[in-house]
Amino acid sequence: MSGLQVFLEYTLAGIATGGVYTLVGLGFVLVFKASGVFNFAMGDMMMAGAYTFYLCAVVFDLHWAVALLIAVVFSCALAWLIERTVLRRMMGQPVIAVVMATFGIGFVLRGIAAIAFGSEAYQLPALLPRAPFFIGDIMLPGKSVRGFVLTTGLCGAIILFLRYSRAGIALRATAADQITAYAMGINVRRVFALTWMAAAAIGTVAGVIAASVTSLTPDLGTIGLNVLGVVILGGLNSVGGVIVAGLFIGWLEAMTAAYLPGDIREITPYIAVLAMLMIRPYGLFGTRPVERI
């Protein structure tokens, strides 16, 4: 194989992985934009959704579409519960306390999953056909490509939802100015609950895709922590930035896997974050917060 071909193959595979990052990053940014909460449990919510899918599709042998639907509904309910019992009670507390709480939630979810399912890796049913794709001579893993098509569609749907639906507009209004939104009759609490549920739904789909590309373990949630890099790179409050950054980090990971020795791939996103914090802390597309004193 020629050098160019290797490069292209890894590039496309990386961008396909980046699709999952983009999705999870979107879930993260939605919550951050609306309520200002850094949701460290995002990855673990995604893992919880993937386990529900596994339970429905494999243990109860349901059709994959039904299983996915049940998983989405379940994780929405879980997110609602989390928002209601933890986050809402912590409104007005210092930011670091809220962050610690979301971190705690993540640990609880992961612990419960590991108690219930053990730490073995499960294989999800062949939701996405394995047959590889060929573009000219370049071979692409079939699961990743189909996963990428799915994530692209979903990202598009989310953007349209944010732009045109009533709930999406309410969400953006809340993100822009909470108090004014409240004064204009937007039910801010409901918006918070909605964003958490939306994030959980997106996370579930991302989780199922990620788990069917590799395998399902309680550690699936660490992808959520990788995604922090994506979010920082794109800018914490930028939907467009997250899409670009997600694909970029996926590509960067594939490149380190291809050209650098060892498994530096594992820590690529974190190195990218630290570099980014040094150069442009508010991200490529994020806005520097303006503060009134």
Next chain:
Amino acid sequence: MRATRHRRALAAVLALLALLLPLYAPTQWIYLCSLLAINVISTVGLNIVTGYTGLLSLGHGAFMGVGAYATGYFAIRLGLPFYLAIPLGGVVAAVLGLAFGLPSLRIRGLYLVIATLSAQFILNWVFNNWTEVTGGLNGLSLQPAAAFGVVFDSDARLYFLCAVPAIGLSLFAANLFRTRVGRAFIAIRERDRTAEVLGISLVRYKLAAFALGSFYAGIAGGLMAYFFRIVTPGQYQLDVSVFFLAAVVVGGMGSIAGSLLGAAFMTLLPEVLRLLLDVVGQFFALRAALILVPLRETVFGLLLILFLIYEPRGLIRLLRRVLDRRGAAPPPPLIASLSSKQTR
């Protein structure tokens, strides 16, 4: 003044009791108390960063690892005695902490959380892969600490090795918050803009707090290296950072006495969980060995959430409230930001 004198007397009695303990306690207790002493150092360190200065670090476990590996390296490769190797390990941890903290501490916001989380993963990767220094997966094996003809190989001796720095560093931290520097940390936590206007250099003091916290972590890691006599990458992963975060929150953010309580609580908790699993395991067919680790994670997470919601100032506050009801002690001064409503 009376209150201060009482507290000093109490601290002196506690310190004396702590030092006399190994003469009378059974071995298993001494083992746990040594571990507790190490955990106290690390908890106090994280409390300086998170509880007193209001900066959240998720890389505390990794900085302990840096201390442990550096101590091991100095002891094995350079043949330094423990009383040099451990402090040097602390210094290395502090320097690395600064390197990771510098970019994010220049800017306001939660960026330190992400930088320290990145540090946790990157350092762990380094522990695994920089084989020449860290020994890779096999880790480092240390000889028992020895100096002036005394070999710290028995449980009681190891206990002294850990307890003396634990007492010293706790007292240092407690007194730090009477000084200009310590007050500046608290001012930054309370309202950083105001602190800045008052002439406190935010960057300098945040860096100082973070370096000091990492130094404590490094010392705790160095002691741990001598305590277990082995340093492996698995010992210093993210769950360790969460363990100490839980210890700080459960004990009481912004309280050294709280750190003692929190460390004690968190040190005993795994033992209690193990006992509980043994009891429950007699009735149900549980794979106790497999469940213990995730059960610990779940309980740590739950404790973190429950204390943050119901008692953000931790066990020490609960304890004081009980004592107040009896009219024994005057109410402690309130720390505003940890309890009051504050907007972002």
